[in-house]
Amino acid sequence: MNNEKTKSIVTRLLSAAGIAVNGNNPWDIHVYNEDFYSRALYQGSLGLGESYMEGYWDCLRLDEFFYKILRSNLDKSVRKSLRLKMDILLARVFNFQRPARATRNGQRHYDAGNDLFQNMLDKRLTYTCAFWDNATTLDEAQENKLDLSCRKLQLKPGMHVLDIGCGWGSFAKFAAEKYGVTVTGVTISKEQVALGQQLCAGLPVTLRLQDYRQLNEKFDAIVSLGMFEHVGPHNYSEYMKVAARCLKDNGLFLLHTIGGNETSAFTDQWLNKYIFPGAVIPTIRQIGQAIEGIFVMEHWENFSVNYDKTLMAWYENITANWDKLKSRYDQTFFRIWKYYLLSCAASFRARHSQLWQIVLSKNGVPGGYHVAASRENSPLTYANTIKP
Template sequence: MADAALRLTTLAEELLGAPLPVRVRAWDGSEAGPPGTPTLVVRHRRALRRLLWCPGELGLARGWVAGELDVEGDLYDALDRLAGLLWERPETDAHSGPRGPLAALRDPRLRAAARELISLAGPGLPPAPPREEMRRRRGGLHSLRRDKEAISHHYDVGNDFYELVLGPSMVYSCAYWDERSTLEEAQAAKLDLICRKLALKPGDRLLDVGCGWGSMVLHAAREYGVHAVGVTLSTEQAAYARKRIADAGLTDRVEIRVQDYREVTDGPFDAISSIGMAEHVGSDLYREYATRLHELLVPGGRLLNHQIARRPLKDEEAYEVDEFIDAYVFPDGELAPVGSTVALLEEAGFEVRDVEAIREHYARTLRAWVANLEAHWPAAVRLTSPGRARVWRLYMAASALSFERNRIGVNQVLAVRTPESGASGMRLRSREWLS
């Protein structure tokens, strides 16, 4: 098994049809590849068996989560270099035809490389996926039960862990930065921007859908004098939010419920905020989501929908859920283009009055979260598990690059349940929140 790194590098370049842009260190201590670049560390041959039994992103992710694959050097640089080979690589090549597993079946040279890879991987059945993966899913897609289990998988992993990553603000969505902001200042600015867009005033009734650890309802009640209801499917989030509200002396004005938005029946509300929650709804149920929120608002009430968006598909492309994110991060989550979101809100009866794209802000937010995680790595591992901490580091770093490279975006959509009279309640120069 001497010089395993050189053999791996040669095989990878044959199978991928391109030079590896990173250095490789194998389990035998050997190294190969361009010097001065990040190093992909293959700690165990088991990682190769994972790739053979599950080619593609999910196999790589399982090796990463299990600690069999690692990166030495700048993780962002490594992911950026590998993106063109792994995540942004077309399925066909103008000169050589189909790539990937199909190519290995048709090309004798690639078949030989695949056999060599099997030899390197060694004998054995496919390794069991790391336990952080969500595999058992009960109920139909986006049923009440299944959605609650999916949310619990992601959020009920310990509030202490989230405090390390998110910081004192405990806001798990895109912050709103200026050049000199700290993370906490940028998150406070985002919450206040939403309050201003919703035109909140004392006595208003606010519903926060997917309220997380209560930061939005707490800010709105304390700074704008509203009465607020926050709903979440996470029992750990709800317990944390209730304590924060009690400590702030706001229990008479803020209520936190473990409840699905589809089960809220005590409308109407003057305003609704949905911040980083709609990604969990699913395309098949999005119209129902929009219609339900429209029904819960008073005529003239406002909705602020803050949501990650993917780019529109080209002709004949099919939307595919990211395997790593679906298995380890946000089970059953889906992204939609912002145009589709706006159209569905309008079909539900809303008048869309403003759309603000804040893509660059999310990239900066994610880099701040990664820095927090890396600065508290031993504690993060102790509070969850090595696999869970590794999931978060990879997910957030890769997501930061996706926002920076304009593969995904994030938008705040302000919509009004405009009454039949047409009096929307908006000023003629409607961006009053900018003043």
């Protein structure tokens, strides 16, 4: 197909989503290299993202550009490339999240550099969706999320809590300070463990460099915030069995995960290559099948629109702090990170992606499950909290 024909097709597709080429709206794109059209048409999301990285095109409001594409279902109009079909086939056959590969996948993203995340995230380094009700800042919204998570787990002083995928220890530190519990966290990121141990110094918190499949000890409660996306469909059942063997019979397990509307064996090609290698977004059906016969589902909430606001806050932070980072990270890296944050924000805004918090028990909570309305209604009050 010649260049003019390709250009005509891409322009027409974008127009159907309300996006103009070289238009005046903030969501319109400006094309600087005509090869953009063939890259976008024949290579799909990978070609679209890589051509952006290479400066073939730009857009003032990438988040709105992607929102319009997703709300119009334009992504489904472009036929899948042969390469993508092969990737999907391989993902269905092979386990891309087996222990050795899972470690490499995780380290590629989470070991990118602590300075990057310190300049992007809240003061506690919470790399998961914040809850924005009654919050005006990212710090407040993340503390809302951490507090709600503790209340959903019905934490009491003296409990021992397992944090699967603990990051830099934000939940562990908060729960130890505010709810008087001991926390053991596991992650596969060396950088997270190193900094997290410093941040949690002096508290009853232990952070370990360990794959979740190696866990075999009992805890009063288990939390996993934003880690299940890296588990992979081949391992969902094993993950739930590990959580069950580590949870005491009367304990609660809080699973906080991004969720998808349609089951897929593979994630977006560009995100898989440049941001989250091997990550797969689970669906309700997949989670339901994984917990069947192992856990009782006590509570399920969707906070998806909160992730839009969280990602936009991270983007604003990294943009505001770019002068502190640009000596170590080049302009291509900045374009990658911008594309990642804004395209993901659009996915939640368009309701293509969800954010779920799911409370599970092993035997069903006698008399039914409930969430404390506030920390004052929880077993540990502000007056009894451990000071940082």
